[in-house]
Amino acid sequence: MEPIKQITEMLRGDQTNPEKVTQAADARVENLTVDQTTCSQDKAMSNEQNTQPTIQNLVVSQQHLIEGDPEFNLEAIRLPQNFGESSGIKKLLTTVPVRKPNKTVYFRTHPEFRMDVSLLEYGYEKDLYVVPPELVSEVGVQTKPTRLVLAVDRYDKVFIWPLTIPDSENPLLWHTSAMEADVVAQKEWIRIEADKAGGSYEVTPGKIQIYEPAWPDVPWNQLVSIAFKKKIIDKFNHPVLQKLRGEL
Secondary structure, X not given: OOHHHHHHHHHHHOOOOHHHHHHHHHHHHHHHHHHHHHHHHHHHHHHHHXXXXXXXXXXXXXXXXXXXXXXXXXXXXXXXXXXXXXXXXOOOOOOOOEOOOOOOOOEEEEEEEEEEEEEEXXXXXXXXXXXXXXXXXXXOOOOEEEEEEEXXXXXXXXXXXXXXXXXXXXXXXXXXXXXXXXXXXXXXXXXXXXXXXXXXEEEEEOOOOXXXXXXXXXXXXXXXXXXXXXXXXXXXXXXXXXXXXXXX
């Protein structure tokens, strides 16, 4: 029975001795107060005990987040500057672009790896095809006498520079200035930029000639075969010739 209800029953049940009833009621109220105080203390202790592990767990979790070796040696895992050389890894040369030098990148040209050929510019993409002398007459359109020159830029990117050979009777300044740039590039790093107003190429030598170019360890004939893979018109019934004749 609840304490308040017990006191009420006592007051109703014993009307003959008011003093006794009053003392009993006071005792009940005192006991009730003590019980409530004890309950509140127990609840507070329980809450404190439940909270304490949570805070400790949070501190431990934060410590786990910043764990690590403050003396960890980064130099033990850092790649050296000459990684390409020290690793012993040799890149396989599978493509050799045929293009002009980039106007913002310095480059060099090889003094020996060069040859004159007839090139045909064909298709919407203006692909370049090598045409052997015996098939030039079969092309039916004008081919360009071109000097293929091996070049490499400052990023060690190898490419073949197709230089149009100037017409002996009516040379264009574009063609002659490019040939002159090739002569300079055989000895020093340069970059070239088109001067559209003047109709020629401007040559800018590098201020610091720091090192010699890293030429590929591949024979010249192999480099040409890579550059013009499937782009050599070597037979009369070549698909390009058939298309030019209207047979395809």
